[in-house]
Amino acid sequence: MPYIANLENGRGNPTTGALARLAGALGTELRISFGEGAEEAPPPVPPSLVRVGRSERFRRVAAEIGADPADVVAALAAVGRVVDAGEQDWWRVLDAMVLVARHPV
Numbered sequence: 001m002p003y004i005a006n007l008e009n010g011r012g013n014p015t016t017g018a019l020a021r022l023a024g025a026l027g028t029e030l031r032i033s034f035g036e037g038a039e040e041a042p043p044p045v046p047p048s049l050v051r052v053g054r055s056e057r058f059r060r061v062a063a064e065i066g067a068d069p070a071d072v073v074a075a076l077a078a079v080g081r082v083v084d085a086g087e088q089d090w091w092r093v094l095d096a097m098v099l100v101a102r103h104p105v
Helices: 002-008 016-025 047-053 056-064 069-079 087-102
Strands: none
Touching: 047 069, 047 087, 056 069, 056 087, 069 087
């Protein structure tokens, strides 16, 4: 963990490989864009969603709805741009997604 602590404190120069592994551990992916026409930066992942995304329960829910966990985190992070959600709120949304997946119209 000293490596991550050093990065958090602005010390060190991580490789893209290290950044990609860190992103994967957080349930997201590393994207690097250069120049004009670059995609809009993905929304930041709220800390409460990071905690949810690291759980085994979250991985089971993503599998049940047939979605890539990173895609679910990205979609929920976009919601996090407009609402201030806590862990229980994320679980409610995920439970709703499971219900919709189990009982499509």
